[in-house]
Amino acid sequence: MIKLTINGQTVTAEDGMSILDAALAHGIEIPALCHDPDLKPESSCRLCLVEVDGRPWPRVACGTPVKDGMVVETNTPEIRATRREILQLLLDNHPNDCLTCQKAGECLLQKYAYEYGVTFRTHNGARRGGEKARFTDTSSPYILRDESKCILCGKCVSTCAELNERSVLSFAGRGFETKVAADRDETLEASTCVSCSRCVAVCPVGALIDRRVREKKIRPWEADRQTIQCKACEYGCEYEVLKKGDERVIRPLSPSGGRPLCLKGRLFVEAEVSSDLRTPYKKEETEKGRKFVRTTWIEALELDGILDRITCNETDSGK
Ligand code: SF4
């Protein structure tokens, strides 16, 4: 363990830990859009800039390891001004859609824009996806994509590659045309995506949305929320139950400990908890490529024999 000073407070940290993780461990918040404790640092959003040892140029807190005796300032006027400009540039290239966006209320971009007093559009020019937000990929019954809201943080790309041991997502294009693409820029349906929804769980904005929650018109901040564990396998991934009136839907949470997620588990939890069961889908290889086809709940839950593990409480689930 080493000692360093953050904002005048002496803290201890493990040698080699990042400044960001050390600060968070002591309740000192540093804004970050691309950070995830289970992923390697992306250092793509640059929002976690801090001053180190009084040097005039800032360092990214997520990619700078702590050192004994280090002195860090996370919130100077200069640092705040730089972060504000970064946020402004992001919002200048973003649809003004918070009113109807599924992510509103838990969107990190919205949260930091509020904290730093940034408003939509101070610079004119082209904007990702044009003037209006729209779902650019509606091919999946589980996930909706809206490229215009993507801030290119890279968390979905990393989580798909690092934690799922598959690399469906990657960056494609250059400069202003850069975007996240599935395989060779295919739809989620045509791609090798297995609908685990882990990318949805880590996306900090409304670029990747859980379709079933969206269709129920439930936003998390207006719902009663409960975290439950999936019993389909020994991992015990966590899902969140969102309850509003008589409606109950589930959504995957970002799993701790670097666990993967799977569609099998999602269907298992959905069958246990949801207020009305939606048709499950499976992917099939056809002559025209991969297609989602409707399946039965019996077939979906017979995967790996998980049907045997459902202990349905009729009173509680309404089924
Ligand atoms: S992604 Fe966030 S900032 Fe963008 S429209 Fe949705 S809520 Fe607003």
Ligand code: SF4
């Ligand atoms: S749903 Fe899972 S497999 Fe599909 S793109 Fe997202 S993380 Fe990758």
Ligand code: SF4
């Ligand atoms: S889709 Fe979401 S997680 Fe992926 S790069 Fe864009 S903003 Fe980040």
